[in-house]
Amino acid sequence: MRWSKPRRSVAPASRRLSPGRLVPAVRSVTAAILLASTLLLHSSPEEKRISIYSNAANYSLPVLERSGDEYIGLLEVFEPLGAVSAKASGLHWKFRYYDVESDFTAGKTRARIRGSDFDLPGSFLLENGRGLVPLSCLGTLMPRILGGPVMFNQNSRRLFVGNVAVHFTAQVSKTTPPKLVMNFTAPVNPMIATEPGQLRMAFNHEAVVAPGSQALTFDSKIIPSASFQENNGAAALVVAASVPLMASFANNGRTIIVEPLPQAVAPAQTALVPRPPVSTSIASPVPGGGAPNIRRYFAVVDPSHGGDERGASLTTQLAEKDVTLALGRRLRQELEARGLATLLLRDGDSTLSLDQRASLTNSAHPVIYICVHAASQGNGVRVYAALVPAEAENRGPFLSWDAAQAAFQLLSRTAGSSLVAELQNKQIRARSLIAPLRPLNNITTAAIALEVAPLSQDVSQLNSPAYQQSIAGAIAAGVANARDKLEAGR
């Protein structure tokens, strides 16, 4: 039985302790730890690695430094590719790959492969029975042993055995907003990270290679360029943009579509934004874009479910996803009316995974995240804070994905209490609870979820504009009331 899932980490939003609160002794210890960490970081550079891509397996191996040259264990290189064996005898090291025999001698540059001489660019090394060859020889040594083509990019330390490279095309559509559509020749699953002004896709396990040029330029002000980077056995595609971006997959992972976050384009392009954002100042300009500034949001409103995922069937015709969208739109309107810049995570019938919702929210760095649900059971509004899983542990500066909310629980409950108080002021039944409800536990700011139920047995009330408006108004007022505490808590 397997239940454990891969642990992921998320970088925390910046948090500072007030210096006035620090006891001098603690300050000294902290400074010492910081100094030691800095020295340690400087003294341990990033481990050098090589990535090998083949039809049998894609794998990564550490590269060794010997007398200033880069070396690699030959047995480790061939092991995932097929049947191998090696035997050390004195200074001789016999290596066998299927029926191909090779003979290396420690300290010598000449080896015999398939009965012929082969010159290594540096001496063969024998360490505790382990045969090491210069890294630079792999491009010529491997074809001799494998009997097939090998392409080795020594600068990026990426080696392709046979015709395994994954190529792609990239094109920005002329639609509004524009979309960058990338089509790959094989399914890919990169790690995607968003930063101000860019979206980065790291291909750690895929044999993705650059198109004709490493720098791609597009005829779009919003997505002006992208660059393909290869380094230390990995590849990355960095898309520059003037607005926050999101990526989605299609065609069984063969297509990646990068587009502006919903709501991200409109505020930047129109002059109708009623007031400057309350939460923070305008973000720094986008490198290379020369485009408008990025808007910062006080609140992220997330209408739950959407697309294929209907949520609860409230009546035979009314789906939860439709009610949450309508409520979310009204809530955004009410928050904006109070001067609180708000990002609506879903402004249409689109599918977003829970991880995507959390990633998009954490990238936007809002002061509060509000997830909207609807239910036919009970009455009034239930306001939830996260039940954070116990086994998740934060490691150093990185927060566990499942417990990212841990440091913000108090703030979330403060926000929840303010909302409940305001709802009760408006004679709407409200209750504060804790729930095991994702993605609350993945959010790195105050995070609450609302479950709106009808006030009576009449479930159709959930779809009533008047009822939705009264709920949205009360919630927005509650958020506005808690604004000072929320901002101070960050």
Added chain:
Amino acid sequence: MIPRYLIIAVAILLAITLGMSLYLWRMPGRVKRGELSAENTQPVAPPVSGSSEQATLYVAYDDAGVLRPKLVRMPLPVGRQERAAEILRALLTLYLDKFSPHPLGPGSEIRNVYLVDPGLAVIDLNAAFADSHRSGVLVEELTVVSLVQTLSANIPGITRVKILVEGRERDTLAGHADLSNFYDVPAVTQVVAQLQNAQ
């Protein structure tokens, strides 16, 4: 003249024939009753020997949106794992009752409960349990917390609970309550304290 023993033999044969005819005439009715009882999908607790013991079930009440403890007496097996499964099945029997305070879908079952040292309990639900469960944050939370708290209140030493469906991990129970993580019993106890106050 017919011998007397022949008359007695014929009489006995006639009695047997009459008895067999009567039995055959009643047989279809018995078969039908047997089929009807097979259609009842409510889980039936296996016979348990031994004296009755007290157990605390944390029962969800949808009307008020609360969770309340209920003391019951029931025969329980000696083994911890069997006791755990038995207690949860008793809770489920309540939920599957016609007048259930928190109805579950037909065919909902606890497949098994595994106690994995140290302190970890794994509840394995059947697919019908999750597939037919009503969707909603509170209604799903009540089910999950009811199971976890009932288990931890009756089986000492349980600190974490994992819920599987058909032996596999599932993201949510019915679109809301998270099943991908482990439930920490002290944290769930806090949730229970909140859920004991009516809306």
